[in-house]
Amino acid sequence: MKWNHYKSKLLLRYTVSYLSIFLVPLIFLTVIIYQNAVDNLRSEIEQKNVNQLVQAKTVIDGRMKELQDIASRIAYDEQLTPYRVQHPYFSREAIAALDKYKATNAIISELFLYIRGDDNIYSTQGMEHLDVFTERYKFHNWKPEALYRDLNETQHPTMRPAESVTQSALVQKSLLSFMVPITPNKPYPHGTVLYFIDESSLTDLIDSVLGDFQGMTVIFDEQGRILAANAHQETIDSGDASSLSRLEPGIHSIRAGSQRHSVVSVRSSANGWTYVTSMPSDQFFSRIFHIQTFIVIVFSVVVAFGTLIAVLLARRQYFPISDLMEFVKSKKRGAAAPQAPASNELEWIRETLRDYSLRIDMQEPYARNQCLYMLLKNGTGNDLPLELMHTLGIRLEHSYYFAVHLGWNGTPGPKDGSERSAMIEPFSDAGLPELDAHVYGIELPHPDRLALIVGFNAEQDAQAPVRIRGIVDELRRIAGERYDSLPSIGVGTGYTDPADLNQSYVEATSAFENRVSSEAGSVVYFDDLSHFHDGGEAFWLPKEVLLKLAQSLKQGNLEVAAHMVSTALTNLRAGVAPMPLLRCICFDLLNTMLKTASELGIRDVVQVIPQVTTFESLEELEEKLFVLAANICEQVERKLETEERFLLDRIMAYIEENYADYSLSLESISEKYAVSPSYFSRSFKEKAGINFSKYIWQKRLDEVMHQLKSTSDPLKDIIARVGYLDPPNFIRKFKKETGLTPGQFRKMYGNQESAAALAADEE
Template identity: 50%
Template sequence: MKPNYFKSKLFMKYIWSYLFILLIPLVLMTIFIYQNAVSNLRSEIEQSRLAQLTQTKVIIDARMKELSEIASRISYDKRLTPYHVHDPIYSGEAIQALDQYKSTSSIIDEIYLYFHKDDKIYSSKGLNNLDVFTSNVSFQNWKGDVLLQNLNTVKYPTMRPADIVSKPSGREETMLAYLIPITPNSSNPHGTVMYLIKESELTSLIDSILGKYQGLTYILDNEGHVLVDNRHGEALSSADAKSLFDNLSPGIQNRNLNGQEHSIVSVKSENNGWTYVTIMPSAQFFSSVLHVRSFIIMLFFIVVLVGAAIALVLARMQYQPISMLVEFADSKSGAKASESGSKLTLNELDRIRSALQEYSSRIDLQEPFARNHFLSMMLKYGSAQSLTPELKEAFDLHFDRSHHFVMVIGWDENEQNGQQERQDLLELLTQIEFPELAAHGYGVELSQLDQLGLIISFNLSSTMDEIWHMQQIVEAVRSHMLESFDMIPMIGVGTCYVNLDQLNQSFIEACSAFEMRVSTDHGSVSYFEKLSYTPDHAFWIPNNTLLKLSQSLKQGSYDVAAQMIHSAIQSLRTSELSALLTRCICFDLLNTILKTASELGNHGMMQQVAPNMIYSNSLDELERSLLNLASEICNQVEQDNQKEEQSIIDQIVAYIDGHYTDNTLSLETVAFEFGISPSHVSRSFKDKMGLNFIQYIWQKRMEEVMHQLKMTNDPLKDIILKVGYLDTPNFIRKFKKETGYTPGQYRKMFTEGGASVNDLDDE
């Protein structure tokens, strides 16, 4: 069923936009017809501006009076006496009180309380030393020493002109500072309340009253200084501004400014002596028009009819892709079909933007885990063909070098200072560059907390051989780690390959080198090729083949194990050894498989081997038998890993069920509690539970909040804090989005007497 476009406000807005564009000539000609009414129109506008300025004056005066009343209440508030503010026990209440006063006025950006001769200043966010305050809140034209002098000496309410304020974050905002001595109207005040007010708060207030206005708006203090400067058009020169403000009287007048005639409207406040001024170019009241009324009328009808048809076609062309995107966003966000008809008429662009922001936040959150998962799969299966251009761009991976190898980096758990240091180490190795060696690397989290993988790609230099080049890269990695961390790594290095599909072999070789390293001392580096060197027994199966076979079985990598068995049997086929010696050599393969099976806990595999398997079978049959044994071991390893993962996930779920009310609970803390890498926990948790870690915790907290809302009358804020959620407003928004009700409405459905007073306050 096609949607009814005319029910969409956005679609109608497109039509009116196109009509407006097409009707501009008609509007220009209409202005000419009413040339005689221009003077009347000007008078009406000026009178209207005068009334609006008067309204602006009344509203702003009321806001200033409200600030004075707040200062008066502060001066009599027992929580904000010098004794309570300086007392460490009650200072928290004082800061909370300031925050409450701040929230009573919408124009206050920040509120500060200062007691004369004190070395600290207090705000709704905490207390600061004066030197810290003046460095954090830096005014461009109000120096720190003058600011402190004004805070100590001000005797009557004083508004500072709008000034540029630099914040610690680097942001700059234009603000006004309003100083009110406390106690108000006292000849000897003991302190000062200072409000910081964004200039935009007052300008937006003025704009909301004046409406669509092209001109200049000023607020002047009782001495003629400009407090607020709101510009919609050209600015006045400093000479014109000084001449105007020095001789300005309330009412409506015309003056020549910047070489043009301007209409000036001003009113003065009786309360504080401020003057409100609007300045409008007189040319705004006149426009070029045509002479023939009949032609205007005819053109009006032609433009309306043709314009309406063109606007309809163009609006439909423009709205159709937006409509499709809205339907897609609704389908992906789980919108109900019954609501789709009503939702189609409202906020299409907002819904598309929200969907894009939601997807973007999910991608940003999951990208490190997805990248690590992808690299882990490359180490396990060596599937370089899965590295599509889209994935390369998304994960910022560049395997465009000629040679590749894998390093396994480990360290003593006693050396590691905690999860933050491990996270910093992972960030250091996530993407590492060595331009002088034409090499770069990508770090990979392994399931063990005390090990990391590092995939290295490099271009082989013509001036050095492969092994020496690899040694230089390994030494550069070690040096880079030693410069940043107080730990000495142990490193296993796999063989270098030119084919990216062989990364899984290099990884298994690196694991073998790490496991079989000769020295267990800190800083030892073990190369797989050196471990497998057998100069005197070239006719035997090479040690590197047996090592890789053993390690591939331990890793459950059947592809690599099958390749090792096939290459060993193939070399025996092409050898000129006797049949008896060939069969004896085959025992190396069988012994390696059986020994590895025994190390993995499979002690019954020996009984599955027929006594005459090697002597009575052909090499082809022997290869099939060995492959069957390898497949059985790899399958068993996979099953054991799955069982172990399921057991660990069960433990993690039980741990979360017992600790989800802890606001410090996170993926990293759980990972280090169980000695597993965070990426491994995230991936395994999602695979086993069907939802990610954060979603599960949110679900547990939601269930508990819903239970507490049904069974208790505790305040909503206390309930949310109890379940470990610190951001109450955000929780309420998510609660309503998920359930369709606010927490107060949800409680009311399950309470016979209606909502409690506490919940009404929370709402």
């Protein structure tokens, strides 16, 4: 094999290294080590116990810090605000959110959220009254009155010592209670996060670090109280516990009962806890005598077996590299591998990783487009970390932002005749320095639509509309130079916060869809639509509110829809219209939602009309309209997902039937099913797990392998039947993929009589 030379060379280097590092120094130092073995081992055992206890302290401190961090995240979680937790509609989401937080830390036995002044407490199991809670968890020392007081008055994170708890009158557990006020570091917390922690969870953490330690482990708080203990058949009375808690950090020898004990004490600077291990001194140092005997035996045989060990270690060190090399080779099916191996396997792997890096760079535009599309749909939410956007070259550092929707009557063609996939290039990441603006282009699922995110700077709000129109004129000029036809343009309102980009996109789409003229190059500003009135009085709902409400429902954007409903009703509350007229205006808002639902084919909302139309106040109507908007948006999202899955299923079926067509390509399928190539590429990879070109190559390769096994047809005919027009290139790729030429493959797996003829064809 080609790799044998490099394999033996790499193994030789490892063997020589281990002989030099391990065997020679070990033999040379044998005499010196033996003279000082007993003293050194005694010191090492003592220090080992200190280090292990420090490590256990660090682990537990880290877990306690995690619990406080969880409480901080709960304090700022929008799903766990007092309003949403106590709201009958959103409380189920809050319970689910608590369950997710509980799952992030293994030592949590149960997690509770208490809103101060409330009669209920919330956990991952649901909501229950405090009286039910104290009945279900009966503490030995923590009385219900003290529990209520602590939940409402605790100002700092507080850990209660472990005590016996009777749970549901059946099970008794030893639990620690950890209370963290939220919001943390605020003078007036609005709630308390309560954790129940099994005592064994803390002691098991220490035991897992200490290994085979058989003594007693105790955790004291800053007041000297025992938080948790694991006696391991040792006993501790109150006097011994008090003396242990007062020990300074380090190694101590004390008398407890009739025996001397070796005690290791470590104090945490994070919370003031003291961690103590104690075991009889005889047991503590008995291992030294076993180690003395072991050293003599090991040193007597190390010379004879040193070389063998070095070779075994070298081979063991090489195996992960060999496995990694085979793994990389197996993952390079259908991808271009380095033409010749480097000096050894490590160099080959480095070249391969460099090749993977190039392929990742090729996928970056698709990820960037998806990230920008999420900005348009959701604004700058938690789903888009700032680090990810910076990695993809997206920087939202301007003072104003607005969205633009471009569309053509037909699929646009670039003037220079380049590929359709280059359509977005003029706006993909364009700077407009003379206008102090920057443009990010987004390819939408429709092949004749584009969206733009534009950021610009303006010193005053009054300048923003003028700047927007100047920027749009420049974008229109660029489109005229780049495309063979001008697009129609819808322009949203400018906002100072990137989080409002979803609203600007809804406005831009509304402006585009409500344009009066279908003439190419027309520009419609949402501000112009919103300033147009139908001759009504000032207290009627603004047209911009109804337009944005309808468009947000069509896009399934509940956030913008809810904002529009709230804005409309807020304006009505500030008006002076009489109540009968207000009810008529409210019905105008309701009719807009029902009309939009009807246009979307959502018929079941008719059933809720009687419930929505009966309201006694604007607050009641607002709540009902929120529920109706959520219902419509949920069905729109579900409908879009169903349509996308149905379309992908149709495309997959079409590919299965036509993969042997040499003209089959990403662009041809995108044109046939009226979707943009980048959108189809992303969706296909999510469904199939691999990209389109690799999937087609694999289908054709599998069919060629099948025909090589089952037929005696000439290779050229087989290759042509699967849609490949370049036999020499196919043979090279086949060998790179399988390690065999087609003739060798047929000889090994297929028709023996035709293998010789196929080998001649390859030559």
